[in-house]
Amino acid sequence: MTDQAVGAAEIPLLQAAELRHQGRAPALPFHVRGEDGTTITVLRLLRVLPGKRIVGEAQWRGRRVLAKLFVARRNSRHWERERQGIAALQAAGLPTPEVVCAGRIAGGGHFLLTGFLDGSRTLAERWSAVAALPAGAPPALEILQPACALLGRLHAAGLVQTDLHLGNFLEHGNELFLIDGDGIEHVAKGPTAQERQTLDNLALLVAQLPLAWESCLDVLATAYESEQDRLRPDRETLLRAVEDARAQRLTHFLGKTLRDCGQFAVRSTTSLFSAVVRTEKQRLAELLAYPDGAITRGQMLKDGNTSTVARVELGGRALVVKRYNLKSFRHALSRFWRPSRAWHSWVAGHRLAFYGIATPAPLAMLEERVGPLRRRAFLVTEFCPGESLMQRLSPDREPDVDEAAAILELFGALCRLRISHGDTKATNFIWHAGRLALIDLDAMVQHDSHAAFARDWRRDRLRFLRNWPAHSALYRWLDANLPEGG
Numbered sequence: 001m002t003d004q005a006v007g008a009a010e011i012p013l014l015q016a017a018e019l020r021h022q023g024r025a026p027a028l029p030f031h032v033r034g035e036d037g038t039t040i041t042v043l044r045l046l047r048v049l050p051g052k053r054i055v056g057e058a059q060w061r062g063r064r065v066l067a068k069l070f071v072a073r074r075n076s077r078h079w080e081r082e083r084q085g086i087a088a089l090q091a092a093g094l095p096t097p098e099v100v101c102a103g104r105i106a107g108g109g110h111f112l113l114t115g116f117l118d119g120s121r122t123l124a125e126r127w128s129a130v131a132a133l134p135a136g137a138p139p140a141l142e143i144l145q146p147a148c149a150l151l152g153r154l155h156a157a158g159l160v161q162t163d164l165h166l167g168n169f170l171e172h173g174n175e176l177f178l179i180d181g182d183g184i185e186h187v188a189k190g191p192t193a194q195e196r197q198t199l200d201n202l203a204l205l206v207a208q209l210p211l212a213w214e215s216c217l218d219v220l221a222t223a224y225e226s227e228q229d230r231l232r233p234d235r236e237t238l239l240r241a242v243e244d245a246r247a248q249r250l251t252h253f254l255g256k257t258l259r260d261c262g263q264f265a266v267r268s269t270t271s272l273f274s275a276v277v278r279t280e281k282q283r284l285a286e287l288l289a290y291p292d293g294a295i296t297r298g299q300m301l302k303d304g305n306t307s308t309v310a311r312v313e314l315g316g317r318a319l320v321v322k323r324y325n326l327k328s329f330r331h332a333l334s335r336f337w338r339p340s341r342a343w344h345s346w347v348a349g350h351r352l353a354f355y356g357i358a359t360p361a362p363l364a365m366l367e368e369r370v371g372p373l374r375r376r377a378f379l380v381t382e383f384c385p386g387e388s389l390m391q392r393l394s395p396d397r398e399p400d401v402d403e404a405a406a407i408l409e410l411f412g413a414l415c416r417l418r419i420s421h422g423d424t425k426a427t428n429f430i431w432h433a434g435r436l437a438l439i440d441l442d443a444m445v446q447h448d449s450h451a452a453f454a455r456d457w458r459r460d461r462l463r464f465l466r467n468w469p470a471h472s473a474l475y476r477w478l479d480a481n482l483p484e485g486g
Contacts, residue, residue: 011041016109020051020386024262032111035104039092040067040111049262053078057116063112065100079110079180085181086114094150094156095177097170118174123147123166124220131356132435135212136219143177144209145223146176151205154178155198156228158187164204171442199233205239207249210356210411214239238258250354257350269369275346276364284364284380287321288313289380291366294321307341311383318383320360326376340367348441357413358437360384384439386432393426395472406436407479415483418447422457457485 013031014022029043030439044057058067068078078287079102089096097114123143130140147169153316155160160182161168161184170177176185187194202224206213213220225232258275260266265278276284286295298310298321308323324341342365349362360381393399399407410429414421421428422443428439447453461482468475 015107015108016075017068018224019054019069019071019109026054030409031105032109034101035106038101038103040065040113042067042069049069050217058113059467060101062112063100064116064118066097066116068112069105070110070112071108071130073255075110079112082112082181086185087181087183088159089154089178090185092154092159093145094153094157094159095175096179096378097177099299117177120170122167122174123169123171123176124165126171127166131210132358132433135210135214136216139217141219144220147205147222148202148220149227150176150178150466151202152224152227152231155187155201155231158194160185160187160197160201162201164201165208166205194302195231198231199238199241202233203238203245204249206238206242206246211416212356214242217242221322250351253354254347255348257347258289259270271369273367273369274364275301277362280363283315287312287319287380288364288366291323291380292323295323301336304356318385319363322379322382322383323380324377324379334480340374340377342379343367345379345441348444349421351444351446352438352441355413355417356412356426358432358435359441360439384430384432384437386430387435388427388435389429389431390426390467392431393472394447395468398473398477402434403431404477404481406431406434407478408440411482415457415485416452418453418457420445420447420453420460422456422460424464424467426464454485457483461485 011029011031012027013033014026015032019026019032023328025048026042028045029041032040032042034040041059041282042054042056042298043059045054046057046066047053047055052070052075054067054069054071056067056069058065060067066414068082070082072078077445083102086099086313090098095116099445100115101111102110119438130137132145133140139151143166147166150169151161151164161178161180161183162185163180163311166185168178170179187197202221206217206220217238221233221235221238257264257413258266258432261472263278264275265281266275267273274287275287294312295308295310298312300308300310301320302309305326306323308325310321312319312321317436322345346362346365349359352354359382362381363377363379364378365472366378368377392405420439422442422445423440428438428440444456445456449455461484464482465478
C-alpha cells in the first residue's frame with residue numbers, strides 16, 4: 001500500500017452526530033459519506049456554526065468543491081432552503097456558484113456541494129482594508145457600488161436576501177456572485193409589500209456601513225438603480241429605514257458581546273465572568289490568567305485609587321490593561337450589584353466601533369465575582385498611539401483643516417446618535433492617522449430621552465471648551481462650530 005493510500009485510510013469517517021459534538025474546530029481532514037456512497041473529504045474550514053453547520057473546502061470525486069454540511073438534529077429545513085434559494089438565483093439568471101451535488105449524509109444530516117471558486121474573496125474581506133477611509137472614498141465605492149447594483153438586480157427579479165451583508169457577495173475574477181441560498185426569499189405579493197420589503201433589504205446593507213456613509217446615500221442608491229428601473233427609493237424614506245435597521249442590528253450585536261458565540265468567547269463561573277474577542281482568546285490567555293502581573297510588568301500610565309492603567313507589550317503588540325479598583329469597603333458595597341465599569345466600557349467600546357467611531361479596540365473584559373457579587377474588574381484594549389488634543393491643539397490658533405474636519409465629524413456623530421461621553425477632557429481625545437479616537441468610556445451613555453441627552457450634552461460641551469482659555473482663538477472657534485445638541 002502506498003503512503004498516499006495509507007494517509008487516505010487514516011482519515012476518519014464521521015457522521016453528523018459526531019460532527020455536532022466537534023465544537024468550533026473539527027479535526028482535519030475528515031470524510032463524510034452520502035447515502036449514495038459518495039465520499040466528501042473536508043480539507044479546510046471556512047465557517048462553523050457549532051452543532052449546526054460546517055462550511056469548508058473539500059474534495060469530491062477528484063474535484064475541488066465548497067461543502068456545506070448540515071448536521072443539526074433537525075437540519076432538513078435549512079438544507080432545503082439552501083437548495084431552493086440557489087435554484088431561485090439560477091432561475092433569475094443571477095450569478096451564484098453552481099450546485100454540483102446535494103443529498104443526505106449516511107446516518108443523518110445533509111450536504112450541499114457547489115463549485116469552488118479558487119482565488120475568490122468576499123466583499124467583507126475587501127472592505128476590511130478600506131473601512132477606515134472617509135465616506136465616499138473611491139476604493140470603498142469600488143466595493144459598495146457593484147454590491148448595490150447586484151442587489152438591485154436581485155430585487156428586480158422579485159427576490160431578497162434576508163441575511164444580507166458584504167460577506168454574502170463573492171468576487172471571482174471580474175464577476176460578483178451572490179452566495180448563501182438559505183437567506184434568499186421571494187418578495188411578498190402586492191406592490192406596497194414589495195416596495196417595503198426591498199427598501200428594508202437595501203437599508204439593511206447600508207446600515208452596516210459607518211454612520212458617515214449616510215452622506216453617500218444618493219451615490220449608493222444610483223448604483224442600486226443602475227441595473228433596474230422599477231425600484232427607486234426616496235432618500236428620506238431610505239434614511240429612516242436605515243436608522244431602523246441600524247438600531248435592530250445594534251441591539252443584536254451588543255447582546256452578542258456578552259454571550260458565547262462565533263465572535264466572542266464568554267465564560268461565567270461563581271468566581272469570574274470573562275468576555276473575549278474570540279480571535280484574541282489564545283493570544284490573550286496568559287495575560288487574562290494573571291492580569292495583575294501584566295500590569296506590574298507593564299508601563300504604568302495611571303495609578304489611582306479607582307483605576308490602574310498600564311501599557312503592556314504582548315508578542316510585539318501594544319495593549320492597554322485597565323484595572324478598576326475597589327478603594328474601600330463602602331465602595332465595594334456600592335459596586336457589588338451593578339455591572340462594573342469594565343463591563344460598561346466593554347459594551348461602550350463595541351457600540352462606538354459598531355458606528356464606525358474610532359476608539360481603541362476592546363479585546364477582553366474580566367469581572368472577579370463571589371457568586372452574583374462583583375468585585376474588581378479588568379478591561380483590555382488595543383493601545384492607541386498618537387497625541388491627545390491637549391498636546392496637539394494650541395489655544396492661540398484655530399484647528400487646521402484636517403483637525404477641524406475630524407473634530408466636527410466626531411462631535412457631529414456623537415450628537416446625531418445622542419451619545420454623551422461624561423468626561424470630555426482633551427486628554428480623552430487621541431489624534432491618530434488623521435482621526436480622533438475617543439478613550440475612557442466609563443461614563444458614556446447613548447440616550448433614549450432627548451431631554452436627558454440635551455442636559456448631558458451641554459455638560460460635555462462645556463467641559464470640552466474648558467480645556468482651553470475662554471478668550472482664546474481655539475475656544476472661540478470650538479464654541480462657534482461644535483453642535484449645540486439642544
